[in-house]
Amino acid sequence: MLGACAPISELQANKQESEQAIRIVLVGDSTMATKSGYGDALCERFTPAVQCINLARGGRSSGSFRAEGLWKQVEDLLKDQSGRKTFVLIQFGHNDQPGKPGRSTDLATEFPVNMARYVDEVRAWNGVPVLVTPLTRRSFRAGVLENNLLPWAQAIEKIGQERHATVLPLNAKSYAAVQTMGEAEADTLAVAPPPVVNKQVDEAGSSRPDIAKLEPQGAPKSAFDRTHVGRKGAVFFADMVLRELMQAYPETKALVGPALTTEVAKEGSK
Known part of the structure; x- marks a missing residue:
């Protein structure tokens, strides 16, 4: 009986060592x-043994960070x-x-x-760089989702090719998903519900809230906008990133709970 149990214990030990040897920043x-x-939300998807550190900061660019x-x-990490x-x-x-x-930085x-x-x-410090193209905004014009971040996504993809670095195509994936769900459903991903007053209808027929009146520049992200996300949006896009990460690095599947791994993979196949 002891001999039969040994392989299982060994597998568990190897899994624990794998988890302890991984960190995500x-x-x-x-x-x-x-x-x-x-x-x-992305950090929450990993097992407790994985150290996931969120150093992202609001309002920062590739230069100001x-x-x-x-x-x-x-x-330092x-x-x-x-x-x-x-x-x-x-x-x-x-x-x-x-x-x-x-x-702002010059795109060229x-x-x-x-x-x-x-x-x-990151490579010089023995880390693994993973570039992520920018999350889409959720502003529609006449039923079509705008993608004014595409040039920055393309620039990142080019850097990935030149540096042979992994690129997670969040911009393309999030754009396609938000376009499919439509404006009303996409608005449920925001930090707060859309306002019922102060709406403007532009010449193309898109109904848009007057964001300038709702949320002054620099204010905490507590009012409705189509850039930031609340809990529902955070989980939705975190799972999107996780699917791409697991596809690029299959070893990371062992760092996510089995049930969640199956759930995320199933959603990605739809």
Whole structure:
């Protein structure tokens, strides 16, 4: 009987060692950050033995995240990893767009350089860089979802090709999913319900809330908008990222509960 039990114990020990040897670090903006993004929901998907650290911060771009010293946290973690394999998921783009003083970066000359440098440094510190294209916004025009983050997604994909780094296509996946569900259902993914007053109808026939009146710039993400996500949206997009991560790195499937792994895979096949 002891001999029959030994392989099971060995498998359990190997699984535990695998979990303890893995760490996941999230780097990005508010669409990944605590309370306004999917990052914490993604961390919840992993077993307790996996150390998942959400370093994403609202309002940051590929340039300001480093300029403010936030990237130093990643360097410190990787240089003191104690033998752990560390995946660093990096997602920027929203605040790199024009019109954001102190944050905007040039799409042709700055953004690609910033993202490539992140990849190079993670590797130099023995981590595994995983680029993530920016989460889609959920603004529709005449029934068609806009994708003004596509150029940044394409820039990230190009960096991935040039640096032979994994790219999780969150922009394409989230765009397709939100377009399919439509505006009304997509609005249920927001931090708060859509307002019933102060609505504007643009010339193309799209009904849009006057966000400027609802949520002043710099205010906490507690009012309705079509960029940030509440709990429902966080779980929805976290599972989307998890599916892509498990596909790119099959070994991460062992870091997620069996029931959840099956559930996420099933949703992805629909």
